[in-house]
Amino acid sequence: MSSQPVSAPDSATAEPLTIMGAGLVGSLLSLFLARRGHQVDVYERRADMRRGGAVEGRSINLALSDRGWRALEAVGIGDEIRQVAIPMYRRVMHDVHGNLSFQPYGKDNQAIYSVSRAGLNRTLLTLAEAEPRIRLHFNQQLTSLDPRHRRLELRDTVTGQEQELAFRRLFGTDGAFSAVRSALQKTERYNYSQSYLDYGYKELNIEPGPDGEWLLEKNALHIWPRGQYMMIALPNLDGSFNCTLFFPYEGKHSFASLQTPAQVQAFFEEIFPDVVPLMPELTDEYFRNPTGSLVTIRCFPWAFDDDVLLLGDASHAIVPFYGQGMNAGFEDCTVLNELMEQLGDDWPAIFSQFQQQRKPNADAMAELAVYNFEEMRDRVGDPRFLLQKKIESKISAQYPDQWTPLYSQVTFSHTPYAEAWQSGREQEQIMSRLMSHIQTETDYDRPEVQALVAQEMAARS
Amino acid sequence: MSSQPVSAPDSATAEPLTIMGAGLVGSLLSLFLARRGHQVDVYERRADMRRGGAVEGRSINLALSDRGWRALEAVGIGDEIRQVAIPMYRRVMHDVHGNLSFQPYGKDNQAIYSVSRAGLNRTLLTLAEAEPRIRLHFNQQLTSLDPRHRRLELRDTVTGQEQELAFRRLFGTDGAFSAVRSALQKTERYNYSQSYLDYGYKELNIEPGPDGEWLLEKNALHIWPRGQYMMIALPNLDGSFNCTLFFPYEGKHSFASLQTPAQVQAFFEEIFPDVVPLMPELTDEYFRNPTGSLVTIRCFPWAFDDDVLLLGDASHAIVPFYGQGMNAGFEDCTVLNELMEQLGDDWPAIFSQFQQQRKPNADAMAELAVYNFEEMRDRVGDPRFLLQKKIESKISAQYPDQWTPLYSQVTFSHTPYAEAWQSGREQEQIMSRLMSHIQTETDYDRPEVQALVAQEMAARS
Numbered sequence: 001m002s003s004q005p006v007s008a009p010d011s012a013t014a015e016p017l018t019i020m021g022a023g024l025v026g027s028l029l030s031l032f033l034a035r036r037g038h039q040v041d042v043y044e045r046r047a048d049m050r051r052g053g054a055v056e057g058r059s060i061n062l063a064l065s066d067r068g069w070r071a072l073e074a075v076g077i078g079d080e081i082r083q084v085a086i087p088m089y090r091r092v093m094h095d096v097h098g099n100l101s102f103q104p105y106g107k108d109n110q111a112i113y114s115v116s117r118a119g120l121n122r123t124l125l126t127l128a129e130a131e132p133r134i135r136l137h138f139n140q141q142l143t144s145l146d147p148r149h150r151r152l153e154l155r156d157t158v159t160g161q162e163q164e165l166a167f168r169r170l171f172g173t174d175g176a177f178s179a180v181r182s183a184l185q186k187t188e189r190y191n192y193s194q195s196y197l198d199y200g201y202k203e204l205n206i207e208p209g210p211d212g213e214w215l216l217e218k219n220a221l222h223i224w225p226r227g228q229y230m231m232i233a234l235p236n237l238d239g240s241f242n243c244t245l246f247f248p249y250e251g252k253h254s255f256a257s258l259q260t261p262a263q264v265q266a267f268f269e270e271i272f273p274d275v276v277p278l279m280p281e282l283t284d285e286y287f288r289n290p291t292g293s294l295v296t297i298r299c300f301p302w303a304f305d306d307d308v309l310l311l312g313d314a315s316h317a318i319v320p321f322y323g324q325g326m327n328a329g330f331e332d333c334t335v336l337n338e339l340m341e342q343l344g345d346d347w348p349a350i351f352s353q354f355q356q357q358r359k360p361n362a363d364a365m366a367e368l369a370v371y372n373f374e375e376m377r378d379r380v381g382d383p384r385f386l387l388q389k390k391i392e393s394k395i396s397a398q399y400p401d402q403w404t405p406l407y408s409q410v411t412f413s414h415t416p417y418a419e420a421w422q423s424g425r426e427q428e429q430i431m432s433r434l435m436s437h438i439q440t441e442t443d444y445d446r447p448e449v450q451a452l453v454a455q456e457m458a459a460r461s
Numbered sequence: 462m463s464s465q466p467v468s469a470p471d472s473a474t475a476e477p478l479t480i481m482g483a484g485l486v487g488s489l490l491s492l493f494l495a496r497r498g499h500q501v502d503v504y505e506r507r508a509d510m511r512r513g514g515a516v517e518g519r520s521i522n523l524a525l526s527d528r529g530w531r532a533l534e535a536v537g538i539g540d541e542i543r544q545v546a547i548p549m550y551r552r553v554m555h556d557v558h559g560n561l562s563f564q565p566y567g568k569d570n571q572a573i574y575s576v577s578r579a580g581l582n583r584t585l586l587t588l589a590e591a592e593p594r595i596r597l598h599f600n601q602q603l604t605s606l607d608p609r610h611r612r613l614e615l616r617d618t619v620t621g622q623e624q625e626l627a628f629r630r631l632f633g634t635d636g637a638f639s640a641v642r643s644a645l646q647k648t649e650r651y652n653y654s655q656s657y658l659d660y661g662y663k664e665l666n667i668e669p670g671p672d673g674e675w676l677l678e679k680n681a682l683h684i685w686p687r688g689q690y691m692m693i694a695l696p697n698l699d700g701s702f703n704c705t706l707f708f709p710y711e712g713k714h715s716f717a718s719l720q721t722p723a724q725v726q727a728f729f730e731e732i733f734p735d736v737v738p739l740m741p742e743l744t745d746e747y748f749r750n751p752t753g754s755l756v757t758i759r760c761f762p763w764a765f766d767d768d769v770l771l772l773g774d775a776s777h778a779i780v781p782f783y784g785q786g787m788n789a790g791f792e793d794c795t796v797l798n799e800l801m802e803q804l805g806d807d808w809p810a811i812f813s814q815f816q817q818q819r820k821p822n823a824d825a826m827a828e829l830a831v832y833n834f835e836e837m838r839d840r841v842g843d844p845r846f847l848l849q850k851k852i853e854s855k856i857s858a859q860y861p862d863q864w865t866p867l868y869s870q871v872t873f874s875h876t877p878y879a880e881a882w883q884s885g886r887e888q889e890q891i892m893s894r895l896m897s898h899i900q901t902e903t904d905y906d907r908p909e910v911q912a913l914v915a916q917e918m919a920a921r922s
Contacts (some may be wrong), residue, residue, distance in 0.1 A: 189710075189754050193654030249650075293650050 014038045015345075018167040020142055020152075021045075021174030024117070027124035027313030027331035029173055031075040043140040043154060044130065047173070050122050060203060060242045061234045062120070063088070063112040063221070063323030063410045071330035074337065077127060084119055086235045087111035092220040093380050098274035102382065103389055106408050112221070112323060114234040134447075142174070145183035146327040147304040168349065171328075172310040176297055176317035181310055194347050195321060197294040197373075198231070200255055201246050204285050206278045208239025215278050216241060223376055229253065230377035231272060234357045243275070246321075246377065255291055294319045298368050300359060303351035311336065316362035321373040322339070322410060328365050328417070332358060364418040368410060388435055392427075394444050395453060402457045403427065430456050476501045476806075479628040481603055481613075482506075482635030485578070486773030486790035492536040493798045495594040501853055504601040504615060506635070511583045521664060521703045522683070522695045523581070524549070524784030525574040526872040532791035535798065538588060545580060547696045548572035553681040555677065559735035563681075564841065564850055567869050573682070573784060575695040597707060603635070604689075606644035608765040617811035630808065633771040637758055637778035642771055651760070658755040658780060658834075660690070661716055662707050665746050667698025668740045676739050677702060684837055685733050690714065691838035692733060704736070705783075707755075707838065716752055755780045757827050761820060764797050764812035772797070777823035782834040783871060789826050789878070793819060825879040829871060849896055853888075855905050863918045864888065891917050 014037035019026050022044035029039045064072075064085060072078045089111045091103040105112060128134045143162070144153035152170070155162050171404065172180025172401045177422075185192050214235055216222055222233040222241070229248060233241040248254040263285035268276050273317050297317035302310040310354050312329030335358060339350045379385040389405075396403045406424030415423075434456065437449050444450075475498035480487050483505035491501045517752035525533075525546060533539045549571045551562040566573060589595045604623070605614035613631070616623050633641025646653050670676050675696055677683055683694040683702070690709060694702040709715040714732075719725050722744035729737050737743065763771040773790030796819060800811045840846040850866075857864045867885030870876045876884075895917065898910050905911075 179530040189657040189756075191656050193656070193759075195652050195654070293648075298654075 010193075015168055016041070017169050017171065019043070019164075019171045019173055020180050021172065021178070021314070022125060022128075022136060022138070022172065023175055023312075024124065024326055025333065026123055026171070026173030027121060027128050028071060028075065028330060029130045029171060029311060029336075030134050031124070031131065032333050033171075034128070034131045035075065036337070038133065039135045041137065042134060043137045043142070045141045045157065046138065048125070048136075048138045049118060050125060060117060061114050061236060062117050062326050063234065064115050064120075065112045065200055065323065065327050067324075067331040067334070067414060070414065071334045073336060075127070077123060080123065081115065081120060082113075084237060085113035085115045086237065087113055087219055088221045088234070090220050091380060092217055092222045092223045094222060094272070094274055095381065096226075096271060096273065101386060103386055106391070106405075108413050110408070110412050111219070112411060114236070116236070129295050134383070141197060141383055142179040145170075145180060147183055147187065147308045150307055156283065169306070170308045172308060172314045173312050174314055176295060176313040178310065178314035180308065181299060181314050184301075184304055184308065184310070187300070187304065190301075192299045193297070195296045195298075196369075198248055198250070199246050200249055200291040200293055201244050202255075202286060202291055203289050204231075204243040204245060204279060205281060205282060206233060206241035206275065212239040214239050214241070223380055224275070225377050225379075225380070225381035227378050231275070233275075243279075246373070258286075262288070296370070298363065298366065300355070302355040302359065306347040306351050309351050310352065316366060318366045318369040319373060320369070321376055322365070322369045324365055324369065324410065329415075331335040361417040364421040365410075367419065368421055384435070387438070388431055389442065390441055391434065391438055391444055392431060395457075398453075399457045403461045476629060477502070478630050478632065479626075480504070480632045480634055481641050482639070482775070483586060483589075483599070484598060484634065484636055484773075485582055485585065485787055486793065487632070487634030487696065488582060488589050489532060489536065489791060490632060490781035490797075491589045491595050491795050492585070492592065492774060493794050494632075495589075495592045496536065497798070497801055499594065501595045502598065503595060503604070504598045506591065506602045506618065507599065508598045509586070509597075510579060521578060521698060522575050523787050524579050524695065525576045525581075526784065526788050528785075528792040528795070528875060529788040531875065532795045536588070536796060537585060541584065542576065542581060543574075545696065545698060546574035546576045548574055548680055549682045549695070551681050552841060553678055553683045555683060555685045555733070555735055556842065557687075557732060557734065562847060564847055565854070567866075567873050571869070572680070573872060573902040575697070577697070603640040604717060606631075606641060607647065608644055608769045611768055630767070631769045633769060633775045634773050635775055637756060637774040639771065639775035641769065642760060643804050645762075645765055645769065645771070646760070647766065651762075653760045654758070656757045656759075658831075659709055659711070660707050661710055661752040661754055662705050663716075663747060663752055664750050665692075665704040665706060665740060666742060666848055667702035667736060667779075668741060669696055675700050675702070684841055685736070686838055686840075687732060688839050688842070692736075693837070694736075701781050702739075706841055707834070715819070719747075722748070751786075757831070759824065759827065761816070763816040767808040767812050770812050770815065778825045778828060779830040780834060783826070783830045785826055785830065785871065789823065790873075822878040825882040826871075829878065831880055845896070848902065849892055849901070851902055852895065852899055852905055853892060856918075860918045863921045
């Protein structure tokens with residue numbers, strides 16, 4: 001894992017910077033910028049999450065992978081986060097009878113890591129607060145932004161007090177419903193789209209065992225694939241699992257069709273029988289927890305001259321099915337840091353190259369995220385699909401220079417997302433040609449299959 | 462041309478309706494609704510355009526084709542409009558030396574019609590005003606809309622007076638920057654996109670001759686195709702032509718690169734030499750007229766329950782290159798009228814079927830409009846392309862049941878846009894196979910080419 005160290009430039013060239021939003025990307029970005037010598041003011045609409053209270057309406061845990069680790073290591077907290085992250089080495093699929101099947105995520109030691117969103121954010125905030133160049137301002141809601149004159153207005157959500165501020169350079173890291181982006185949307189010829197899936201999600205909980213032990217395999221991401229919908233579970237440190245049901249809003253099996261506790265109970269007993277005993281609070285949680293929506297946001301430009309720049313979900317919110325939302329936002333920070341390293345204080349070039357470089361990758365990741373939903377809810381329950389994945393890892397082991405599975409390129413590499421997606425589509429075509437000659441795992445070693453594989457690989461090198 | 466007559470239903474079932482926006486689609490819609498027995502209130506932000514003053518920022522003339530005619534005939538003003546419409550039977554292409562080439566739009570008598578936007582709108586308003594069931598309210602800006610409680614607020618732009626109104630059913634026909642749609646965009650899980658081309662447009666004028674005669678061929682749409690950009694001209698009744706330059710915002714030849722009258726003059730003399738003598742006001746107009754932008758708007762749903770419905774540009778603004786923006790909006794009225802005819806006062810079904818039926822067609826038309834830009838600015842200058850069009854009309858004449866050119870399906874039929882687009886793509890593939898055997902127009906009659914054509918047609922029937 002090659003990590004880009006953050007070095008402090010000549011502080012004479014460093015200038016004060018403003019960040020709107022102290023979520024995962026904003027707090028990480030503040031560290032990158034401060035360590036380059038900049039004075040950074042960070043404004044956050046919500047209260048300081050370290051003073052208690054959960055973060056409403058967001059997933060409880062996240063899957064951290066290589067792109068995210070690289071950014072955390074660059075600001076020096078890789079080891080600290082590793083202490084509280086749970087590696088998940090494979091998918092464990094649960095069928096309607098409770099039978100399990102398995103699919104490793106990568107090679108032997110490759111894993112994605114279950115981390116607490118709130119825990120990670122708190123750690124980043126504490127680190128930022130310890131940095132003399134960073135000032136954090138909570139309960140500050142952006143009520144107005146004039147990018148052309150570089151002025152913004154904030155309202156203190158506790159005291160109601162309003163203030164107007166001038167800024168020189170503003171980074172918008174205020175998430176999928178970004179107020180900074182809303183102001184850019186009012187500029188001329190702004191390209192924007194928000195696209196919702198017909199699916200929502202509901203968070204549920206699997207309790208720990210009596211001694212705090214994990215009641216499902218700990219080091220795995222669990223999936224209950226059911227064709228048109230699915231449930232997943234990620235492990236927490238306390239022995240519990242956080243489950244998420246991804247479910248249509250309307251239709252025969254849908255949020256609309258489950259209206260009473262008895263209906264929910266009966267549905268889970270029929271469709272997810274093995275988890276029902278592990279969810280004593282099932283019906284209470286189902287009706288207490290909100291139903292979340294799943295949006296993809298695309299926009300362009302991300303920059304307004306060299307004055308305002310969007311990063312993270314503010315510019316490219318995606319659906320959660322590839323576990324790359326946070327990782328993509330963290331990679332934004334890495335890429336921005338590299339450009340600052342190369343281009344010094346040429347901010348027009350930094351902002352321009354950043355958006356030119358990142359936009360196609362963000363678009364590719366948005367498509368990949370929707371693609372993986374189909375794979376997870378539907379294809380991972382199919383023995384032919386699992387066989388194909390096994391064959392693919394054999395090819396990758398035999399021809400490591402010609403073949404890296406798409407999932408590994410996205411998750412365990414820093415290959416730009418757009419390249420990964422292109423390569424993944426080519427590989428999928430090759431696999432569909434090869435799989436017509438393969439019925440079992442051992443078929444892979446048959447001379448005629450080996451010849452076909454060799455021929456395909458020769459065409460790739 | 463099969464036109465759906467508007468018949469008045471039992472007036473006991475008719476209910477008062479509200480329309481926001483008295484542009485082309487809103488004023489036409491009011492006629493359809495009133496003739497079905499409804500009391501209709503129409504609110505328009507701008508002043509009554511019949512009291513003088515041009516409509517700012519919109520094209521001066523439009524190409525009316527079969528879908529538009531059908532709707533106008535249904536409200537009984539086909540003949541009246543035909544008096545002031547100029548048929549355009551073909552494209553006339555002007556090359557950089559002023560040489561001309563030609564491409565008919567369809568069969569012998571098929572034409573698209575140049576009509577004045579303002580003139581057509583005025584006629585529709587006068588017709589609406591004569592209708593006892595319609596009340597027109599001008600200078601009424603929608604400042605707030607609550608679809609859930611069916612209330613809206615209007616501000617009189619002249620007196621400043623504000624009023625709050627309840628409505629039972631609201632039709633949003635307030636154009637690409639619809640205020641009605643803005644309110645729907647704030648409802649949950651609303652899908653929305655606005656996408657701009659990197660091109661703008663500039664309106665210019667070709668003067669009539671000394672005796673009011675047309676200085677270019679009157680009954681044609683003129684195109685100056687120049688690869689990455691183009692100019693077009695449509696005839697007006699007074700002998701003038703309205704020209705539109707479609708031009709990149711940035712780049713070597715672009716709005717950004719032409720900054721002085723001398724630069725504009727030199728550019729036109731080099732690139733459009735044959736029109737320069739016909740444009741005595743060229744540089745004045747170029748700097749006086751605004752540069753318009755080219756946006757595609759997509760959204761869904763178009764209906765909020767059975768309370769609010771978007772039609773026309775409010776739900777599907779498209780770029781102008783297929784001449785279908787107004788025609789598509791008028792077809793919305795035809796389709797809505799047919800559904801009212803079939804479904805009576807079952808408004809939930811009317812709204813729901815309307816959006817289900819029209820949305821895929823609006824999406825297809827949006828794609829077609831961008832596709833035709835490429836054809837007009839680039840391909841119509843290519844002799845191979847013109848040859849292909851000639852061959853295509855021969856095929857269509859020989860096999861009328863198997864083949865209707867895409868342009869004719871869009872322009873001279875009522876085939877749903879999505880079907881036309883699908884069929885057009887299939888035909889394009891066939892043409893590319895056939896054209897590899899065809900070098901000249903007479904090649905079409907060669908036995909081996911005839912055999913290939915017959916074979917392709919057999920596969921289509």
